[in-house]
Amino acid sequence: MTKPLNLGMIGYGFMGRAHTNGYKRVGDFFPELQYRPVLKAACARNRENIQKFADQWGYESIETDWKALLARKDIDAVDICVPNNLHKEIAISAAEAGKMILCEKPLAMNVAEGEAMCQAVEKAGVTNTVWYNYRRIPAVTLAKQIIDSGKLGRIFHYRANFLQDWTISEDLPQGGAALWRLEADAAGSGVTGDLLAHCIDTAIWLNGQVRDVTAMTETFIKERTHQLTGKKQKVGIDDACAFLCHFENGSLGLFESTRYARGHKALYTLEINGEHASLRWDLHDLHRLEMFDHADTGLTRGWKSIHVTDGDHPYMGKWWVPGLAIGYEHSFVHQVADFLKSLETGEPCHPTFRDALDTQKVCDAVLASAADHTWHSIG
Amino acid sequence: MTKPLNLGMIGYGFMGRAHTNGYKRVGDFFPELQYRPVLKAACARNRENIQKFADQWGYESIETDWKALLARKDIDAVDICVPNNLHKEIAISAAEAGKMILCEKPLAMNVAEGEAMCQAVEKAGVTNTVWYNYRRIPAVTLAKQIIDSGKLGRIFHYRANFLQDWTISEDLPQGGAALWRLEADAAGSGVTGDLLAHCIDTAIWLNGQVRDVTAMTETFIKERTHQLTGKKQKVGIDDACAFLCHFENGSLGLFESTRYARGHKALYTLEINGEHASLRWDLHDLHRLEMFDHADTGLTRGWKSIHVTDGDHPYMGKWWVPGLAIGYEHSFVHQVADFLKSLETGEPCHPTFRDALDTQKVCDAVLASAADHTWHSIG
């Protein structure tokens, strides 16, 4: 017998769709799980929009006030898919209401907010997780397994970037429902919180904590028309950000993100170089992991392109057969599955709020370093 | 208001899962469609297995006799996902019962069976389609659009292969539920009907009919233990097949398929060379289409790797954002969507049975040529 997990979704944008798809598919592909998500309610201020979303995706009811949603007894868990500046208040209230929380990344606008959120969920003892979904791309999960096995030996280098090109046009506005990521008040930061946060989360997971950073940011287009006011307004976010760092394990890190790298749609790449082996991965061909293993016979050493689609690869036994790729959205199905599993086992579903706070600390240090042009230590 | 399309699924194997996933997801991502699949019944001889399948995927009821399924008034369409040797009888009966039919490929065991099936559906006037799903990988659909635009000019060459490596071990048995594809009685042929049929369907769609062929086949492992009898039995299928051909448009074709190409899991590649431009595609990185355009500036000509994930690429506006890949299973969602659309428009959903018969004709000619070592003309 399966047990329901009654869900309240707050928000209905891109991430609202991606998460909902995860909830709807998990039972088909992970039938052994005891819990099954039930789409109880979707919530947003705009009644028409949220009703349309609920109809399309099959939510049983709607709410237009998240406080009303939190007050409902039939909701076990809430999924926070709203702009970053709203995470803190909703999350803390949800924790106080005893709801489990699945919060979109980045955790918060800054470390102070994030710390308050962590304390709230920990005090309330509610299960919590943050949607750093790329950990659960099978090729990335496989990288984690390989690294944890010790195969790489001492780590010398870690580098990652997340390159996009969709904001190059000066005519693109900022703000509003579709473009809040370009508005500092709603997003907190630009590429740092939106893209680099992903890189940092994976980096910490794979390579441990970051010790210190030196960073630079740039805003290439200084003013954009605001979507809602129709007025030219100063752009407050970082269009690009790069930083150097040391990890606690002594390895060197190099990170970069931008929305001005012509030709790259969503090029999240990472590479880690160890004494004995190296790994690299690229979101554009997400089912491939590349590996160089110095233990291979000398004459035939080379970078291997591992097509991570076999039944014994992480998560892949749930899907099709070797050679048949899965896509971006599956990472969310996997996180839902792991979240449901955590309800069975009582183990945390990483990254928790506390894990995500580590990423927030690096983001804050990066932005501070970019502002004052000095190295900043973490935590 | 949406209208239901009440479905009866016959079979529950790999393809049963893939098609069912298509039915379940289409409404979420193609909300504008008038028809919505309803999973009315799943059917197979083994009650326990089919009940388990129905429970996992949400079919409302089960049947253990496909004739009983066809007799049900609440079934609008049947999906035939059983071994090839059963297609004909079920399809003809379903047509006679006035059911729409979605039939797994290849259409039939041979042209004679296929012709009978075509006549049945055409006489009954029931909507029909065959699951040559690769037409609806967005990159392949884009190739079709480019070719149809005339961009390539006169076509000189078409080549395709489908290479796998999963039957190299002599210890692999044949037959039974899992391995009927290795048994001639159930499958009709080996790689020719299983893999090359895909290549041929796409080829005809992109480049027109085939005129004549010369072929060779090989069975590398001569005997395998039968899964059910436990006895060593002669292997009756082709392990590998290759053929040369002329297309009606005067271009030359080269096709190959095998399950003995060590290192290739499901490497379906195709390439077409025209006077002005060329295209190529590879199932292992299915969201990429490569294009060489001679009209480009000479100094900077090269093969372009098109990451077919933009909103204006075929089907992609329904999914995520540029750069985020979809996978294998989405091709089935697309075919379901197009099938449902065809119910609105009254237009056929290609490939129809009649379209699939063209592929069957080439397969038959290929096998005949391999047997008698002469060139064979098609139909």
Added chain:
Amino acid sequence: MTKPLNLGMIGYGFMGRAHTNGYKRVGDFFPELQYRPVLKAACARNRENIQKFADQWGYESIETDWKALLARKDIDAVDICVPNNLHKEIAISAAEAGKMILCEKPLAMNVAEGEAMCQAVEKAGVTNTVWYNYRRIPAVTLAKQIIDSGKLGRIFHYRANFLQDWTISEDLPQGGAALWRLEADAAGSGVTGDLLAHCIDTAIWLNGQVRDVTAMTETFIKERTHQLTGKKQKVGIDDACAFLCHFENGSLGLFESTRYARGHKALYTLEINGEHASLRWDLHDLHRLEMFDHADTGLTRGWKSIHVTDGDHPYMGKWWVPGLAIGYEHSFVHQVADFLKSLETGEPCHPTFRDALDTQKVCDAVLASAADHTWHSIG
């Protein structure tokens, strides 16, 4: 003390340059060799052209009649770089004159000519080699070593193609010094002798003799203006050729060549699939060998891209350091080095005329099969 090898070069075209470069560089990079080529004489009918060539490349003298060259006592070896229809007469005369012979490929216009040439060099006992230079691209030589080690196990498949696109324009003339490869009288065949012959030579070297073939050829442009006469003339060569074959070892072969594959400049690729491992190579990135090894750990199996530039890779210890690529021309330097070495050891420098005759036999069978549409056995 080094000994001179006095060379007479007959011809001054593309291959004349490539071979001469090989002679001039070999001493710098293979200083341990006892013999050193000396550029004694260059020979061609057109005095002005050959003088210019001799001046540029440093030949000590010129001849305008190859018979005069063969009569010279100070010539030890002749290099035949003239159109295919002249190979036989010159080679036989050279053998009779006791000269060593380095002959450009293909060996001859057909098997009968080739057989006569073999008998001549064998009767005269003169050292001989044919310039199938691709054997000596380090990545290809490494493939040979790996195959010979038994690493691949039983071989199932071999495929190769050589795709170009330079004759697509109807305005391209045929014949004359620059375009004799397009004229049947001078070249014997089109892509079969020019390009497929390379593929066949490597295939036989790597995978053994070919047993039988079925082939098709095509001439897409039926008439071209002759460079010398200025008149439209029927095109007698094959623009494209493809064939299927069985090798003596039971593996299946697939070969294709064309000058009408838009986008491919000189795409010679080969792949061999064995029971335990597979290899592939591509002339466009000639310093890379790709290998899939099933013996690798399951979770991290994949195609390895071996950058064949290490000091212990074939020939590479003579050049630079790991990671630094060499190019096309180096294959000729290597063949010169191996030829000079053969003078020290008395061992043949493969491919000899007799080796090259095996390739000629396959070419002849391919053309015969294309003409009469039946399978042809080899010799």
Added chain:
Amino acid sequence: MTKPLNLGMIGYGFMGRAHTNGYKRVGDFFPELQYRPVLKAACARNRENIQKFADQWGYESIETDWKALLARKDIDAVDICVPNNLHKEIAISAAEAGKMILCEKPLAMNVAEGEAMCQAVEKAGVTNTVWYNYRRIPAVTLAKQIIDSGKLGRIFHYRANFLQDWTISEDLPQGGAALWRLEADAAGSGVTGDLLAHCIDTAIWLNGQVRDVTAMTETFIKERTHQLTGKKQKVGIDDACAFLCHFENGSLGLFESTRYARGHKALYTLEINGEHASLRWDLHDLHRLEMFDHADTGLTRGWKSIHVTDGDHPYMGKWWVPGLAIGYEHSFVHQVADFLKSLETGEPCHPTFRDALDTQKVCDAVLASAADHTWHSIG
């Protein structure tokens, strides 16, 4: 009639070979040049070694004291291929002796030395160039042409790295003839002067001057046995170096180099992102330039892989035919050709000493920033 350029080579290591090969081949492939290098003398302290080198490569004479070489009237130009700490004294003396100078990179141990060298050659009015050879890889030269055409528009990003893995073993010694690059006294710095200097030279050439930097360096192995003394000694060089920078044109730069990136032999990659187009290049496949052009038709936009081997590509008309790759060493032949051409035209052969000083300034600022953890402006 050609004129001789009488050369004196100082040094005989890896670069001595690479440059000498350039001198020897230039006449064969650039026959139109008026000047021809003549290998007059090779010079090094060790008589036996330099004699062997001279014999192998064909130098007419040897010297064991560079001052004696500079005193010779029959020497027009000297090529400085000795460790970095000797560049300054020899170059200044050579300038004073009125010799043209071709100096291996980096120019000097630091800016002060470099400035003195610039003043010396400028005062003496002698032709000078520095061997930043990668500018003359055809694909890189093509990148320069495309950028200079304005095709990219405003530049947002430039990134480059040079990754190697050959010093990971603790057992590798430092110092001596073979390993002076690992000894601070001889090399001045580690990867910064050896590898990053290449990246910086190309970057300045393609994207203009650097304004400021923040950097970090690391020495992973703290002690190594000295090759000559046999004693463990502190390692004084940087094993790895990374820096962020701003260019004068407002674009952001990211650079990294290391000898601890397992799996990378000599991975020099660069990428530049402009408003309208982007380019990238990789030394491991040096004949390819990748380009993304936003002006391409939207549906078929993608990264193009340009195989830079056509007759109208930079330098390539001198070599073979389209599709046939050249290698690393050719970049030196090209620089020799351009140097000889500069003697005809009187134009400088870039990079001159003065150009190379710009790179030195960035290197010095990078090392200073790494030492004091602050941003440094460039000169």
